[in-house]
Amino acid sequence: MLMERLILFDLDGTLTRTQNGHAPFNEAIIDTFGVVGDIRSVIPDGNTDPQIVREIFAKANVEMEFDYGPWERFAENLRRSYASALREGTTTVRALPGAKELLAALSAKEHLSQGVVTGNFEVTAQVKLEAAGLHSYLCRGAYASDSSHRPDLPKIAKERWEQRTGKFLRAEQCVIIGDTPKDLDAARQNHMRCVLVGTGRYPVEELQYWKPDACLADLTDTQGVISALFNL
Ligand SMILES: [Mg+2]
Numbered sequence: 001m002l003m004e005r006l007i008l009f010d011l012d013g014t015l016t017r018t019q020n021g022h023a024p025f026n027e028a029i030i031d032t033f034g035v036v037g038d039i040r041s042v043i044p045d046g047n048t049d050p051q052i053v054r055e056i057f058a059k060a061n062v063e064m065e066f067d068y069g070p071w072e073r074f075a076e077n078l079r080r081s082y083a084s085a086l087r088e089g090t091t092t093v094r095a096l097p098g099a100k101e102l103l104a105a106l107s108a109k110e111h112l113s114q115g116v117v118t119g120n121f122e123v124t125a126q127v128k129l130e131a132a133g134l135h136s137y138l139c140r141g142a143y144a145s146d147s148s149h150r151p152d153l154p155k156i157a158k159e160r161w162e163q164r165t166g167k168f169l170r171a172e173q174c175v176i177i178g179d180t181p182k183d184l185d186a187a188r189q190n191h192m193r194c195v196l197v198g199t200g201r202y203p204v205e206e207l208q209y210w211k212p213d214a215c216l217a218d219l220t221d222t223q224g225v226i227s228a229l230f231n232l
Pocket residue numbers: 010011012013014045046178179180200
């Protein structure tokens with residue numbers, strides 16, 4: 001019998017690329033906190049959105065009290081800003097080359113499920129996936145709305161899948177596909193396998209240095225990616 005597999009995709013830099021994402025992000029910061037903050041002042045790649053906001057304020061020496069639980073409000077403001085920027089066309093989210101073809105091919109495979117593990121809030125992940133035309137291929141995974149600590153997320157996605165299907169997965173049956181060393185770290189902390197792709201901030205040569213289970217320049221070679229996944 002074929003081994004059951006759960007593939008967990010990161011969003012930004014792995015499945016999608018956002019152009020001018022800083023505008024709705026910065027708008028949501030001021031709408032939520034009443035203070036100007038600029039996401040371009042930090043390196044957000046691989047971080048969860050709450051972590052990114054904390055870093056922006058730390059860098060600007062803004063003392064901010066986060067204990068009153070602003071994240072639901074921030075997520076809702078971010079969803080609204082993103083949705084209107086996408087509608088107006090000032091921000092765009094596109095599927096990276098090969099992403100759609102890969103998700104379509106994988107969704108035809110038996111004993112294989114695919115979801116997302118992302119530092120986006122669930123509501124903004126949904127907006128981005130819909131804008132990129134990828135939402136229909138992916139099951140519910142784990143998001144910044146579940147935990148702002150990224151290494152918590154793979155386990156949450158796995159448990160969600162198990163609850164939905166009534167089946168049980170060993171950690172080694174799960175594969176994280178991401179574009180940063182932080183995706184790899186989250187996978188390792190959960191004893192999951194990890195494939196890194198060079199379509200984000202880090203070129204494939206640099207990603208290789210971190211020794212993921214496999215490393216790919218991009219997702220364009222659908223059959224090549226699938227055999228890499230099945231040979232892990
Ligand atoms: Mg990423």
